[in-house]
Amino acid sequence: MQAESTAASAVAPINDGMVRSLDPAHGQIELLGSRCATCGEVSLGTNAVCLNCGGDNIESIALGSEGTLWTFTVVRHRPPGNYLGPDPFEPFGVGLVELPSGLRVMTPLDGDISTFRIGDKVRLAPWLLREGEDRRWLAFRFTAAGGSAA
Amino acid sequence: MNDSDIVILGAGIHPFGRFDASAQDLGAHAARAALADAGLAWSDIEAAYLSRMYLPATSGARILRRLGGTDIPIVDVEAACASGGAALRQAVLAIRSQDVETVLVLGVEKMPRGFMDPSMIYSPWQIRMGMSMNPAYWSMRAMRHMHDYGTTQSQIARVAWKNHRNSVHNPNAMYRKEFSMEEILASPLVCDPIRRLEICAPNDGAAALVVTTGRRARQLGGNPVTIAACIHTIARYSADFRCPADSMSATIENTGPTALTARKAYETAAIGPDDIDCFEVQDTDAFCEIEIYEEIGLCGLGQGGPLVEAGHTDIGGRYPVNMSGGLISKGEPVGASHLGQVVELVGQLRGQAGARQVADARTAMAHVLGAGGNCAVTILRH
Ligand SMILES: [Zn+2]
Numbered sequence: 001m002q003a004e005s006t007a008a009s010a011v012a013p014i015n016d017g018m019v020r021s022l023d024p025a026h027g028q029i030e031l032l033g034s035r036c037a038t039c040g041e042v043s044l045g046t047n048a049v050c051l052n053c054g055g056d057n058i059e060s061i062a063l064g065s066e067g068t069l070w071t072f073t074v075v076r077h078r079p080p081g082n083y084l085g086p087d088p089f090e091p092f093g094v095g096l097v098e099l100p101s102g103l104r105v106m107t108p109l110d111g112d113i114s115t116f117r118i119g120d121k122v123r124l125a126p127w128l129l130r131e132g133e134d135r136r137w138l139a140f141r142f143t144a145a146g147g148s149a150a
Numbered sequence: 151m152n153d154s155d156i157v158i159l160g161a162g163i164h165p166f167g168r169f170d171a172s173a174q175d176l177g178a179h180a181a182r183a184a185l186a187d188a189g190l191a192w193s194d195i196e197a198a199y200l201s202r203m204y205l206p207a208t209s210g211a212r213i214l215r216r217l218g219g220t221d222i223p224i225v226d227v228e229a230a231c232a233s234g235g236a237a238l239r240q241a242v243l244a245i246r247s248q249d250v251e252t253v254l255v256l257g258v259e260k261m262p263r264g265f266m267d268p269s270m271i272y273s274p275w276q277i278r279m280g281m282s283m284n285p286a287y288w289s290m291r292a293m294r295h296m297h298d299y300g301t302t303q304s305q306i307a308r309v310a311w312k313n314h315r316n317s318v319h320n321p322n323a324m325y326r327k328e329f330s331m332e333e334i335l336a337s338p339l340v341c342d343p344i345r346r347l348e349i350c351a352p353n354d355g356a357a358a359l360v361v362t363t364g365r366r367a368r369q370l371g372g373n374p375v376t377i378a379a380c381i382h383t384i385a386r387y388s389a390d391f392r393c394p395a396d397s398m399s400a401t402i403e404n405t406g407p408t409a410l411t412a413r414k415a416y417e418t419a420a421i422g423p424d425d426i427d428c429f430e431v432q433d434t435d436a437f438c439e440i441e442i443y444e445e446i447g448l449c450g451l452g453q454g455g456p457l458v459e460a461g462h463t464d465i466g467g468r469y470p471v472n473m474s475g476g477l478i479s480k481g482e483p484v485g486a487s488h489l490g491q492v493v494e495l496v497g498q499l500r501g502q503a504g505a506r507q508v509a510d511a512r513t514a515m516a517h518v519l520g521a522g523g524n525c526a527v528t529i530l531r532h
Contacts, residue, residue: 015275041387044397052387052402070400071297073289073341081268081277094286094341096391098400105397108279118297129278139279 011128014139017046021126026138029126033063033103042103063105065124066145067097070104074113084129084137097122097142108141121145155364156242157374158530160188161496166355166480167324168263173205173354177213177258180356180486184254185217188360189372192217195360196250198224201237201257202485203270213258230271231432232382232518233257234357234488235526239380241361252362257490259483261352271394271521285349285435287393289341292437296343299452301440303343307334308458309436310348310478316465317475319505322490324353324481348436353481357489359496375496378513378529379418383411385523393521407525408445408517415515415527416447423447426529427511428498429469430491432519433476439463442517443471446527465506473498473506488526491516499532
């Protein structure tokens, strides 16, 4: 791990405490969250304080990798700023995915933009992004898992 | 009007659009117009608030020094799209405290073309992953509403059709062109289901109000409009998933910011939606206006699409909305947006709105909503 973190091509989580590799090749990942022991609310990422009640008795949890598409859209123009997706730009899906842990997460969607439907079963997938010559990020997105909850 | 009321005595605007003029020029123009409308001089103003999001520090002082030397407190206020409501509320509170009696509230913005700079509201990781597209968040709300209530693309387009049509009569709007339903529905998708002709653009503009007491207005004469309520809130936990939200609770659903703010405003003004004659609301996108109809109580949940389709929110309808052409036609110079709505409504209540006048308008509501769930509602009475 020491060697990997100092290498030029080391892959860093897109946001600290939000996503973690489950294998060295980053083939499988986990989305991290925080559960408040006081009110039970779950939040995205590793948070010291509950965003609902302000309590600080927080437990780190994995948010789960299977979810349902609660709503979505298709982004048809290149997002402004430092977007690291395909260049030249390709329209892509963005969704709000409901996870069994009680959280809905905003996420890019991988797959054919004409096929997304509310209620679709979706699965967490790694998304490796390159920034310039030597920065690599481990990001996440969701992809069709087949089937619908509707 | 009672002596203890807080009133708008003067209202002024610089048209919304894209101009070579500086922010100082735009702001000074609107401020002078508001002072002239009130029949007051700059030296009569005891405090001033500038509503702005993009302009740099101390912009209020820099703009207002154009009107002449002063030592009054001038404070810049920012609350995203609700900045104007937040600034107007500061004026109301300052006057109510009896520290000052006559206050200038100015909103000014000068913005680059295209999508807003994402680093102002998004985290770097959201931007890297492509989650920095504001219309994506609005569109996801529309998709869910269509799924839950059967709202149609045609009903969403009907909002844009109405607002573009109203704008033809508004010399302060950026786009003053009528479009057919076919043209709107054939315009390119920005984020499904929201299209180019259904979305507002950032631009330049300024609007200003002179606010004082009923007592002083009675002494001065003129044509005052009473501020019956001016409320600003931010969205409660999990009440809203507008940008830059990265997630929301699947188990807690709190009252949304528009419904919450409108409820507080109705309570303060001691009236309800049926007592209001005309509305200016945040049509950042055409769908958003449908959702607002429901949240401010013009119709039940899921009934916003049928409401606009039946023409009830047209000028001449039961609840006229966005007589000015809305943000879709005017553009959204963020800091000037809410105060621009109020300038429009002051004109409506005074019967000075020309071809877009709502007959016998006595009470009016302005509503804005934006990043961070910032929401403001102002109710006016004449
Ligand atoms: Zn909690």
